[in-house]
Amino acid sequence: xRKFELNKDKKNLTPTKEQIKRQKRDFSRLHHDYEKLTxxxxxxxxxxxxLFMLLFIIGIILFLLFLEE
Amino acid sequence: MxxxxxxxxxxxxxxxxxAKKDQKYFGPLYERYFEEIFRFIFKRLGGDEEIAGDITQQxxxxxxxxxxxxxxxxxxxxxxxxxxxxxxxxxYFRQLKKSYSVAVDENRIADLAQEAELEMNYMSMDQQEKxxxxxxxxNESELELIELRFFQxxxxxxxxxxxxxxxxxxxxxxxxxxxxxxxxWNERK
Numbered sequence: 025x026r027k028f029e030l031n032k033d034k035k036n037l038t039p040t041k042e043q044i045k046r047q048k049r050d051f052s053r054l055h056h057d058y059e060k061l062t063x064x065x066x067x068x069x070x071x072x073x074x075l076f077m078l079l080f081i082i083g084i085i086l087f088l089l090f091l092e093e
Numbered sequence: 094m095x096x097x098x099x100x101x102x103x104x105x106x107x108x109x110x111x112a113k114k115d116q117k118y119f120g121p122l123y124e125r126y127f128e129e130i131f132r133f134i135f136k137r138l139g140g141d142e143e144i145a146g147d148i149t150q151q152x153x154x155x156x157x158x159x160x161x162x163x164x165x166x167x168x169x170x171x172x173x174x175x176x177x178x179x180x181x182x183x184x185y186f187r188q189l190k191k192s193y194s195v196a197v198d199e200n201r202i203a204d205l206a207q208e209a210e211l212e213m214n215y216m217s218m219d220q221q222e223k224x225x226x227x228x229x230x231x232n233e234s235e236l237e238l239i240e241l242r243f244f245q246x247x248x249x250x251x252x253x254x255x256x257x258x259x260x261x262x263x264x265x266x267x268x269x270x271x272x273x274x275x276x277x278w279n280e281r282k
Contacts, residue, residue: 025186025187025189025191025192025193026186026189026192026193026194026195027192027193027194027195027229028194028195028196028197028225028228028229028236029194029195029196029197029225030196030197030199030202030218030221030222030225031139031196031197031198031199033196035139035140035196036140037135037136037139037140037196037198038132038135038136039131039132039135039140039142039145043135043142044127044128044131044132046142046146047131047142047143047145047146047149048127048128048131049150051119051120051123051124054123054150054153054154054157055116055117055119055120055157057150057154058116058154058157058158061154061158062158
């Protein structure tokens with residue numbers, strides 16, 4: 025929640041060139057932060073039950089086909 | 094080198110199309126709009142440099158993440174960035190447990206008084222305080238409109254683009270708000 029108050033201290037409400045320069049990050053750093061936030065790490069197989077089951081079923085089918093032959 | 098040169102020669106529409114495919118091409122858009130968005134957020138926060146810097150970065154990260162959803166509807170690309178910045182600042186205010194004080198210049202308050210036709214030639218400090226008190230009694234969405242029009246000195250069309258509404262609708266909302274402020278002022282006389 026915010027409240028307005030009169031600028032009695034005569035605070036500068038427009039940023040100076042120095043403030044802008046100080047706060048402007050290099051784009052590669054911003055891109056790195058973006059990657060860190062959006063790209064999730066790969067889940068290990070044992071923590072992904074669906075993928076684990078799928079691979080297990082494929083393995084069973086291949087094994088049964090091998091026994092048939 | 095050639096690639097770099099090519100990118101700097103691209104139009105904004107071409108840059109947007111490239112950035113939609115791969116976020117690494119968002120760089121020129123970031124360079125072009127950082128200052129404008131930082132100034133906007135800085136003012137909305139009443140001059141808090143560090144928080145303004147953080148929220149500006151957050152705004153651009155959100156913009157990068159949502160580039161795929163951006164549609165060119167004939168508005169300036171900056172309107173879309175302003176909309177994200179506006180939401181980020183509002184979210185920051187909502188998350189705060191304590192109230193956050195935003196400083197406002199006297200001449201902005203005087204402009205608002207004049208637009209709301211509060212009938213006075215000179216505003217004393219007490220009258221300015223009273224008007225600020227009235228502003229603080231408005232709800233968030235009303236305050237945002239007042240802020241954009243009077244404290245950020247934005248054009249009706251630019252405000253309309255941020256909210257994705259027509260210019261006529263924006264004018265109507267702001268004039269209704271000015272009427273409300275005028276009524277509250279007269280009630281507290």
